[in-house]
Each structure stands twice: as C-alpha cells, then as structure tokens.
Amino acid sequence: MKIFNSSQIRKADAYTIAHEPVTELKLMERAAEACAKWLEDEIPRETVFYIFCGSGNNGGDGLALARLLCHNGLSTHVFVGESNEQASEARSVNFQRLAEHPEIAVHQLEDAVELDFEANSVLVDALFGTGLNREIDGKYAELINFLNELPFRRISIDVPSGLFADRLIKENATVFTAHDTLSFQFWKQSFLHPETGAFCGNVHILDIGLHKNFVESEPSNRFVTDDAVIFQLYKPRSPFTHKGKLGKTRIIAGSYGKMGAAVLAVKAAVHCGSGLTVIEAPECGNEILQTSCPEAMFELNGDQYATAFLINENESVGVGPGLGTNPDTAKAFLKFLQDCTQPMVIDADALNIIASNPDSLKMIPKDSILTPHPKEFERLFGSTANSYERVDLAQKMAAELGVTIVLKDHFTQICLPDGSVYYNTTGNAGMAKGGSGDVLLGIITSLLAQKYEPAQAAIFGVWLHGKAGDFAMQKSSVEAMLPTDLISELGSVFKCLSEKKGQIH
Numbered sequence: 410m411k412i413f414n415s416s417q418i419r420k421a422d423a424y425t426i427a428h429e430p431v432t433e434l435k436l437m438e439r440a441a442e443a444c445a446k447w448l449e450d451e452i453p454r455e456t457v458f459y460i461f462c463g464s465g466n467n468g469g470d471g472l473a474l475a476r477l478l479c480h481n482g483l484s485t486h487v488f489v490g491e492s493n494e495q496a497s498e499a500r501s502v503n504f505q506r507l508a509e510h511p512e513i514a515v516h517q518l519e520d521a522v523e524l525d526f527e528a529n530s531v532l533v534d535a536l537f538g539t540g541l542n543r544e545i546d547g548k549y550a551e552l553i554n555f556l557n558e559l560p561f562r563r564i565s566i567d568v569p570s571g572l573f574a575d576r577l578i579k580e581n582a583t584v585f586t587a588h589d590t591l592s593f594q595f596w597k598q599s600f601l602h603p604e605t606g607a608f609c610g611n612v613h614i615l616d617i618g619l620h621k622n623f624v625e626s627e628p629s630n631r632f633v634t635d636d637a638v639i640f641q642l643y644k645p646r647s648p649f650t651h652k653g654k655l656g657k658t659r660i661i662a663g664s665y666g667k668m669g670a671a672v673l674a675v676k677a678a679v680h681c682g683s684g685l686t687v688i689e690a691p692e693c694g695n696e697i698l699q700t701s702c703p704e705a706m707f708e709l710n711g712d713q714y715a716t717a718f719l720i721n722e723n724e725s726v727g728v729g730p731g732l733g734t735n736p737d738t739a740k741a742f743l744k745f746l747q748d749c750t751q752p753m754v755i756d757a758d759a760l761n762i763i764a765s766n767p768d769s770l771k772m773i774p775k776d777s778i779l780t781p782h783p784k785e786f787e788r789l790f791g792s793t794a795n796s797y798e799r800v801d802l803a804q805k806m807a808a809e810l811g812v813t814i815v816l817k818d819h820f821t822q823i824c825l826p827d828g829s830v831y832y833n834t835t836g837n838a839g840m841a842k843g844g845s846g847d848v849l850l851g852i853i854t855s856l857l858a859q860k861y862e863p864a865q866a867a868i869f870g871v872w873l874h875g876k877a878g879d880f881a882m883q884k885s886s887v888e889a890m891l892p893t894d895l896i897s898e899l900g901s902v903f904k905c906l907s908e909k910k911g912q913i914h
C-alpha cells in the first residue's frame with residue numbers, strides 16, 4: 410500500500426469526486442458509513458457516543474456518523490463550534506441533516522467541560538483530519554486536553570486531532586490521544602513513527618473506495634507492507650522439490666558467552682525452510698549448537714571466537730549475532746567482507762565492526778541486507794534528531810551503498826537500494842527482547858538461500874518475524890514471550906499463508 414502525504418490525499422479525494430464520479434457529500438457519506446460499521450461491530454450497543462466535530466470535512470464525517478449511529482438506534486451526542494457557516498457544502502448539509510434525528514443532542518464544543526458524561530461513554534474525535542495546517546492552541550487545545558483526561562475509550566476519525574499526516578509535531582504539542590484511529594484508505598506516515606504514532610492507538614484502515622487509477626498512477630516511494638504485498642512475494646513450495654533446490658544457508662555467529670545468539674539464528678533459518686544449513690562458529694559452541702540444532706552442520710572458525718571466515722560459493726551468508734568484536738575477529742571479518750561478492754545479511758557485532766572501520770562500508774557486497782537497531786544505525790551512519798530524519802538518512806544510504814537497510818523499530822522500515830521504503834506493521838512490544846534480532850537474521854538469510862531476491866527476503870522476512878511474534882504473543886504475553894516462541898510460531902504463519910494463497914489461486 411502506498412503512503413501519500415496530505416496534499417496527495419487531497420488530490421485522491423478530488424480525483425475520485427471528478428472521475429468516479431461521485432459528489433463530495435456521497436464520498437463523505439461513504440467515509441461515515443465505514444466508521445459507523447466499524448463502531449457497530451466493535452463497540453457494545455449500550456454505549457453513548459460523544460462526537461466532537463471541527464469546522465472542516467473531518468467534522469463533516471463526524472456529523473454524518475452521528476446521524477448514521479442514531480439511525481441505527483445508538484445514543485449519540487454531537488459537539489460543534491460556532492463557525493458552522495464557513496464550512497464546506499458537504500459538512501453544512503450534514504449539519505442540517507442532524508435535524509432528521511431530534512434525539513441527537515447537539516452541544517457547543519465549549520460545553521463539554523460542564524457535561525455529565527455517562528459511565529459507558531465513547532469519545533469520537535472528528536475535530537481535525539488531514540486538513541490540519543498548524544499546531545492546535547487556544548480553546549481547541551483546552552478541549553483536547555480535557556478529553557484526554559476523561560476515563561473513556563477515545564476514537565479518532567481519520568487522524569488524531571493535532572497530528573499532521575506526514576510530519577513531526579513539536580514536543581508537547583496538543584494531540585487527541587486515541588485508543589483507536591479509523592483512517593481512510595491509506596496509512597499516514599505519522600502513524601508509523603514512534604514520536605507521532607504513539608497518539609494513534611490501534612490503527613484501522615477503512616476502504617472508502619478512492620479511485621484506483623489515482624492510487625496506481627500517483628508516485629510514492631513509501632509503502633506499507635500489506636497482505637497483498639506478502640501474497641505476491643510468498644512462494645509456496647513445490648511438492649517435487651528437494652533439499653538441494655532449497656538453498657544453503659550459512660550462519661556465522663557466536664563466541665564464548667554469546668552462543669545463544671548463534672542458536673537462535675540457526676534455528677530460525679532451519680524453521681524458515683532452508684534446504685541445508687551450516688553454522689560456522691568457534692569450537693566452544695560445537696556441543697551447544699549440535700545439541701540444540703541437530704538439523705544444522707557445524708563448521709569451525711576459531712577457538713573462543715572467530716579468527717577466520719570461510720567463503721563458499723552458492724551459499725547465503727548471515728553474519729554477526731554474538732560474533733564479538735575481538736580484534737582478530739574484526740580483522741578476519743573485514744578480509745571476508747572484502748573477498749565476498751555475494752549479497753549477505755549483516756547484523757549486530759558485524760555491523761559494529763563495520764562502524765569502527767568506516768572505510769569498510771564501501772566493501773559491503775551490493776544488494777546485501779543490513780539489519781541495525783537504532784543505536785547500531787547511529788554508529789554506522791551518525792546521529793539524527795528523530796526517527797523521521799533517521800529514515801530519510803537510511804533511505805539515502807541504502808541508495809548510495811546499493812544495499813537494503815532494515816531499520817528496526819516498532820514499525821520497522823526496510824529501505825531498498827532503489828530508494829523506496831517499506832514500513833512493516835506486524836510485530837509487538839514482546840519482541841523488544843535480546844535474541845529477537847538474531848531470529849530475524851536467521852529468517853532473512855534462509856529466504857535469501859531459497860532464492861528470494863534480497864529486497865524480497867528483507868520485506869518478507871521482517872513481516873514473517875513480526876507475524877510469528879504476534880502469534881507468540883497471543884499464546885503468551887508481551888512480557889513473557891521469548892524469541893524461541895517466535896521461532897516455534899513460524900510454522901503456524903507459513904500454514905496460514907499457504908492456506909490463504911491456496912484460496913486465492
């Protein structure tokens with residue numbers, strides 16, 4: 410799914426109105442119907458809805474929603490400001506149509522502070538959407554601050570009021586803090602970055618039928634990895650295949666005291682479908698690795714830490730977890746980096762060694778995949794003021810170096826050599842635990858061995874990793890789930906994928 414900025418969203422709106430064609434009023438009705446359906450499906454019927462409507466079309470959506478909810482027998486209050494007369498025609502019509510339902514209580518926005526809210530209230534924010542053009546202050550800020558303190562579920566229509574769709578907000582800016590955001594048609598960039606996404610709660614993208622021609626032809630180099638992308642990428646296994654056709658994965662990982670990282674990476678590679686898997690590690694890991702993952706072959710690269718790296722043709726290499734940064738390991742790794750021509754997956758200590766030897770950045774084989782967390786990214790490419798600047802820098806460096814950079818985050822960003830960025834939306838806070846990154850390296854390297862193109866392996870691998878994490882969380886909790894649980898759930902994720910793919914084709 411493409412990510413559009415505010416002005417592109419406005420263009421999508423106008424294009425749909427002109428070319429479907431459909432009136433602005435009808436499009437607003439579709440948006441309100443989508444919200445009403447979601448609310449009726451998800452929120453208990455005995456709820457009392459308090460809908461706060463601004464002076465633009467976001468407010469118009471709120472007014473139409475109030476009418477639809479009331480029409481379906483739900484108890485509804487509406488709050489409006491004084492500037493109703495300046496509104497768009499669609500919003501004005503929806504304001505007038507409130508009269509069809511005299512049972513809707515209409516209040517002034519400033520009266521909210523005096524009101525006795527019912528115990529079973531839900532607050533709906535239709536104050537500002539993609540048309541927000543400055544920070545919120547004055548009476549709107551007072552209202553939003555008041556609503557944020559009330560002990561009720563808060564739901565935003567399209568965008569939490571106070572957030573811009575496509576840029577950062579000032580620290581301490583006033584924003585409606587939603588538990589859920591019902592947004593139209595597209596993810597907005599601000600939902601996907603920690604500084605702004607934290608205001609959105611759970612994001613639900615509602616299809617309001619914006620024109621396909623516009624969506625297809627309007628350029629964007631930012632995407633969200635959605636199910637359509639994944640179904641296209643996933644290659645089901647042929648029944649006539651054999652292990653020789655499913656690639657050879659080499660995981661180079663582990664040192665004394667950090668052999669767990671190697672275990673996790675190699676197990677993940679095996680569980681992700683690699684035909685043959687080799688773990689290259691120092692002697693101290695031999696017994697641990699052969700016992701914990703008998704499916705993988707062991708090859709030696711040192712005693713307590715790696716001192717020499719083996720180069721083999723026709724293998725996909727994932728290097729870094731638990732490797733350590735001993736000077737002998739660093740020297741051997743830099744030589745390996747120079748001699749290798751095949752794309753590889755690089756993580757953890759291997760990234761730290763590169764960061765300490767900045768000249769080595771240009772030795773990274775083209776199409777390799779780097780998987781830094783924010784601190785590793787900073788060591789490699791320098792510090793940035795915020796996550797928006799970080800993704801811009803990652804996008805630039807990926808294109809410059811001809812590599813894929815997987816910038817680990819709540820919504821991990823996969824920056825491809827062609828300058829595009831894919832945001833991943835699977836995964837959860839339970840994965841913020843030592844070992845998760847080792848699992849990711851194993852998954853991506855395994856996909857690379859199975860002849861997924863590097864960019865595909867990165868996009869699909871990050872999605873799989875997050876999805877397995879979501880399955881693990883359902884069985885456990887964000888606190889207790891382990892990276893090991895995530896490996897165990899890879900099977901269920903593939904099962905779902907192959908069943909769904911089978912239904913489509």
Ligand SMILES: NC(=O)C1=CN([C@@H]2O[C@H](COP(=O)(O)OP(=O)(O)OC[C@H]3O[C@@H](n4cnc5c(N)ncnc54)[C@H](OP(=O)(O)O)[C@@H]3O)[C@@H](O)[C@H]2O)[C@@H](O)CC1
Nearest residue numbers: 422437440465466467537538539540541542543544545567
């Ligand atoms: N995209 C689509 O396809 C569809 C979009 N739809 C909906 O339309 C929404 C976009 O509507 P929109 O463009 O009318 O803008 P919106 O967010 O309501 O606010 C603009 C108003 O707010 C004001 N204002 C701005 N900042 C302010 C501030 N800080 N403090 C105070 N005032 C401020 C500004 O007035 P100004 O003072 O700048 O003249 C203006 O009056 C979109 O989010 C979605 O909900 C659906 O109906 C159908 C399909």
Ligand SMILES: [K+]
Nearest residue numbers: 534537566568
């Ligand atoms: K809103």
